[in-house]
Amino acid sequence: MTWMPLISFIAAALAGVCGAMGFGSGTVLLLYLTFCLSVDQQTAQGINLLFFLPAAFLALTVYLAGRDLPLRRAGGLLLCALPGAALGYALLSVLPVALLRRFFGAFLIVLAIKEFLSLKKTKKQPTFR
Template sequence: MLFALIGFFAGIIGGMGMGGGTILIPALILFAGIDPKIAQSVNLLSSIPMTLVALIVHMKNKNVVFKLVIPIALFGIFGAIFGSFLANFISSEVLRKVFGVFLLIVGGFEIKKGFCEPCKKEK
């Protein structure tokens, strides 16, 4: 039941475009006690169907700029290859801390955006 709830909320977040991994990876590590490298691989595999469904919905709503997709996808593939090789040389503990710092930075940007967006709309 725990994994179903984690997957459900990760799917919601992923469908909104924020990336389900921001929920899935920490939840698997903290609540299910799974090693960070395994949690990352579970995230990557589970993101495939979630991403395809979200992509179809966003394409139907015309929310996809195809000129951006190709360069981002190509460089994303290269980054994924590099990152997966790099993860083999980093301990799970270091990987956990790096991902935690990354989440803090992303969270900080989201909080800043939440406070600054209302200011832009008032002008």
């Protein structure tokens, strides 16, 4: 049991690294919370969301100061995301979320395969920014 604080620290720090790099803090933190601490899924998601806020704020401030990012694109995407989120909140207690997770998982694997296939092209591509 004496190891638990250390493991918790490492898990949270790793989640912070992932969150700040844009990989999503959930990839680490949700796993730790649900498997190691057996927190229930919805609470774990809430903790992940709360946890992400300061970490992402810190990282984003640094990125925005350091490089010229096209924030306009992010604004457009965010504008579309808000109705989606509103729909999500309304359906949160109605939808079979466990089933949806599986669909989303399958979709993520398809995306992952696409990323693997395009990996060869990312050598020294002359894209802007």
